[in-house]
Amino acid sequence: MLKRLWENGESGAGLYKMVAGAVLPVFLLLAIPLLVALFVQFDYIQDMERVSDERLTLYESTLKLELNKYSYLPFLIAHNGLVRKFLTEGGDSGAVNRFLEEANHKAGSRAVYILNPQGVVLCASNWRQDKNFIGLDLYFRPYFKDGMKGREGKFYGVGITVGKPGYYMSYPVVVEDEIVGVAVTKIDLSQLQTIWQEGGENLFVADANGVIILSSRPSWKYRTLTPLSAETLQTIHERGQYPEPKLHWLEARPSSIGLMDMVTIDREHFLQTSRHIAGTDWEMSYLMGVRVLWERTLGSVLTSFVLVGLAILMRMFLKEREQKQESRRQAKEARKIRAINTKLAQEIEERKRTERELRAAQDELIEAGKLAAVGEMATAVGHELNQPLAALKMYVASCRLMLSRNKLDELDPTLVKVSGIGDRMARVTGQLKSFARKSMDQDSEFDLRLAIDDAMTLMLHQFEVENCLVRLTLPGGRIPVRGDCGRFEQVLINLFRNALDAMQDEEDKRLEISANQQGNFALLYVQDTGEGIDPEVSDRLFEPFVTTKTKGVGLGLGLSISYKIIKDMGGSIRAENRKRGGARFLLWLPLHISREQMEGEDANG
Secondary structure, X not given: OHHHHHHHHHHHXXXXXXXXXXXXXXXXXXXXXXXXXXXXHHHXXXXXXXXXXXXXXXXXXXXXXXXXXXXXXXXXXXXXXXXXXXXXXXXXXXXXXXXXXXXXXXXXXXXXXXXXXXXXXXXXXXXOOOOOOOOOEOOOOHHHHHHHOOOOEEEEEEOOOOOOEEEEEEEEEEEOOEEEEEEEEEEOOHHHHHHHHHOOOEEEEEOOOOEEEEEOOHHHOOOEOOOOOHHHHHHHHHHOOOOHHXXXXXXXXXXXXXXXXXXXXOOEEEEEEEEEOOOOOOEEEEEEEOHHHHHHHHHHHHHHHHHHHHHHHHHHHHHHHHHHHHHHHHHOOHHHHHHXXXXXHHHHHXXXXXXXXXXHHHHHHXXXXXXXXXXXXXXXXXXXXXXXXXXXXXXXXXXXHHHHOOOXXXXXXXXXXXXXHHHXXXXXXXXXXXXXXXXXXXXXXXXXXXXXXXXXXXXXXXHHHXXXXXXXXXXXXXXXXXXXXXXXXXXXXXXXXXXXXXXXXXXXXXXXXXXXEEOOEEEEEEEXXXXXXXXXXXXXXXXXXXXXXXXXXXXXXXXXXXXXXXXXXXXXXEEEEOOOOOEEEEEEEEEOOOHHHHHHHHHHO
């Protein structure tokens, strides 16, 4: 005994060493390149973030410089005496138009104009052009409303005359504490986009609503970072801010690989660095491509993979030399091992033969149990056929009487009834024949509801004789079960007969049968109001020659046979006592899943 334990311990330790020796190289071959990849990613990401921050600072300064370069112009125009006199006293607008034209030319802005308190353009620097601003009603523009409230206005949008975008800055014209108009300057920021595009950079500026107003990629302009709500679109429409047909979602989605959080735009991955632009409601984002990172990471991983692989191969080469020496020693014992294997093969073959004989005996025992049940039900079938036979004789006599009286028109309905009685008798005998037939199909498919109905039909007379009330609760649809229908009916007959025996001395005899589907199994309940299961045999209930019948009737093979049949079907059976008295048997039966259903589950999974 001690020697066997020692040998088992040695074999277990050897197996552990063998598994560890195989797993460790694989682990090192994968883990070390992974750690190298993470380290390279972390180091390069730090560099990328630093460079992105520096580039973003540069472009932010450029944008601020461009905006601040014209911030004085609305203030200067609002305090010009000529403009103030025109807005308060009226007169010739020509001088004001020429002044605005010259100021716009000197400053290099796109346009300069003034609005009256009603939001109408009175004078403009582009007064010579065909499509000038004079007479436009810009009351709805936010920068005009800000100016009329006595504060500076800033607004980015598309012009309503030629549709060119620009940045609008406004300042109120105040005379003796009264706002008499608003001075506005429009500047062009498209040159910045051209510079960004020529530099090959990826950056954009988005407003508070997430609409991209400036971008190094023209296709991104007026796209949105998130889908806009109906309320936001209405506000944009009322302001006349952007061309609405272009306000489509850019489909910028956050993503992450390894240690890096990225943004994916049009299937391109970028490291995004964003910053709020002071003095505006804008946010500037700088995007850096991650292709170089993957190339560097992949190169480092491949290099470390090769180095670790060479080290493992060297270790394996040295270990192989040791194993060859060990194999020479083990070769001396090979002949003994072959002899043992030959003897073991003979014992295995003998065990298989014995198992086949045992299985055949078990199958014969199942069929014997079925034939025994058929014998017990012979009386029930005879009683079931007596009534149809008596009715058949009566209808035959009626037919003869009708023939003698020449009542041929009444003959056909009677013959139809005779045919129906014949069909009923054929169904009863057919069910008994089907139940008694030895089935060889262990993995077919049948409807659980029909199998229960057939078993109930065979037991119907015994239920009536025993005055047992049967309540059957089944779902409306078909319940496809995998297995042998005939053998499963034998299980039901065994359970029904056991239930009748258990309720033999009870006044209230009720048998309840219900079924439903749970996942890939059908769950069947068979419960009675009998005396229940004796606790002394509950743990051995499905063993051969163990019986729960109190009057010494039965050999105790019915439940053992039923247990084997259910196991062969791939299901399980369990018995328990009910709280209100009686026993309950629970059967889990595998559902038959068609090839179409399996393909559908694979597609969904």
